[in-house]
Amino acid sequence: MNKILHILTIFFIVFCYQIGQIYIANITFILFFLNQILNSGKLKIVGSKKASISLFIFLIYITLNTIFYSLFFKSIEARSIQQFLYNFQYLFLILFIDIDYVLVEKLIFKTIIIFSTIICAVFLYSGDSVDLFKWNEFMNNYFPGWPNTVPLILIFGLFLNRNLKYPFFFSLVIASAALVTGSRGALLGVIGILLLPFFKKFKRYINISLVISFFTIVLSFNFLLNYESDLKLLRAFDRIDIYYTTMAYLKQSLLFGYGGNTIEQLQYVKIDYDPLMNWGHTHNIALEFTLRYGLIGLMLFSTFLFFKIKEISDFDSRYMFFIFILLAFFQTFIRDFIFLFILIYLKRNESSKNDEYLLNH
Numbered sequence: 593m594n595k596i597l598h599i600l601t602i603f604f605i606v607f608c609y610q611i612g613q614i615y616i617a618n619i620t621f622i623l624f625f626l627n628q629i630l631n632s633g634k635l636k637i638v639g640s641k642k643a644s645i646s647l648f649i650f651l652i653y654i655t656l657n658t659i660f661y662s663l664f665f666k667s668i669e670a671r672s673i674q675q676f677l678y679n680f681q682y683l684f685l686i687l688f689i690d691i692d693y694v695l696v697e698k699l700i701f702k703t704i705i706i707f708s709t710i711i712c713a714v715f716l717y718s719g720d721s722v723d724l725f726k727w728n729e730f731m732n733n734y735f736p737g738w739p740n741t742v743p744l745i746l747i748f749g750l751f752l753n754r755n756l757k758y759p760f761f762f763s764l765v766i767a768s769a770a771l772v773t774g775s776r777g778a779l780l781g782v783i784g785i786l787l788l789p790f791f792k793k794f795k796r797y798i799n800i801s802l803v804i805s806f807f808t809i810v811l812s813f814n815f816l817l818n819y820e821s822d823l824k825l826l827r828a829f830d831r832i833d834i835y836y837t838t839m840a841y842l843k844q845s846l847l848f849g850y851g852g853n854t855i856e857q858l859q860y861v862k863i864d865y866d867p868l869m870n871w872g873h874t875h876n877i878a879l880e881f882t883l884r885y886g887l888i889g890l891m892l893f894s895t896f897l898f899f900k901i902k903e904i905s906d907f908d909s910r911y912m913f914f915i916f917i918l919l920a921f922f923q924t925f926i927r928d929f930i931f932l933f934i935l936i937y938l939k940r941n942e943s944s945k946n947d948e949y950l951l952n953h
């Protein structure tokens with residue numbers, strides 16, 4: 593049973609099929625986890641107590657935040673409830689999960705190779721490939737998770753091949769598939785993989801280097817505020833408009849946010865900015881958490897992520913954990929199970945000296 597759920601989860605991680613707005617991989621993974629608990633009778637916390645405590649505080653806060661907002665403003669939607677419940681899946685980052693990571697690495701990489709080859713073949717033979725907007729519209733009809741989630745798994749594949757050591761040609765195919773998505777996150781992820789050996793060589797300066805890299809990206813965004821380009825990867829008018837729209841909402845409720853609601857659920861709130869269109873969400877993890885749960889929610893969740901990154905001992909995994917968090921500044925991955933699964937994998941070798949058993953029978 594476990595092996596079947598392993599294989600199903602891996603397949604649906606790469607091919608991001610969904611039932612409604614829920615990834616099938618999300619369902620199979622939960623079934624796998626429940627099966628593990630039933631067989632072992634144990635629920636075990638791994639990693640630092642600081643990370644666990646900070647996550648519990650965050651979850652308590654968003655619960656109270658959502659309840660009070662819905663009571664006082666009488667406004668809560670199904671999507672808000674779904675996102676609220678999804679936040680509890682971050683518990684997987686502090687729980688022991690008995691995954692066969694050797695099997696996962698090999699099967700998921702081979703599946704990614706097949707997926708990448710299909711993407712590249714379609715791109716080469718598609719008459720719409722020269723126009724990325726038509727290309728994305730075409731691919732979105734046939735490839736679930738296109739174009740925002742697909743780059744995540746492709747970048748993950750590039751990272752896996754550093755240890756699996758399959759021929760370089762395979763990495764080239766995966767990188768090409770990632771870049772033809774036209775995603776800003778894909779470009780940043782590929783660059784991040786290429787820079788990994790450099791950062792590893794000077795890892796004693798890794799903290800300051802990553803901070804400098806982060807602020808460089810932030811400054812680049814500010815540059816794009818007044819920059820026009822015909823190249824989709826450099827075209828920022830959409831994110832600029834989303835940024836100003838979000839800021840207009842946050843002016844009215846910066847500290848506590850809007851009870852788990854995002855932009856498309858706040859049409860009833862009057863703001864002093866006229867957006868170009870009705871945006872669905874903020875496309876940015878920091879803005880999204882702040883809008884939903886306020887500055888307090890952002891700080892609590894950031895504290896949890898800080899402790900998780902800090903407790904990962906393997907340099908490559910810590911670096912990639914940071915890179916994937918950075919990618920979330922270009923897309924709202926907080927409700928994306930593919931994103932969460934990759935983080936679960938990256939923290940697989942963390943120290944378990946402070947393990948605690950919550951359930952034992």
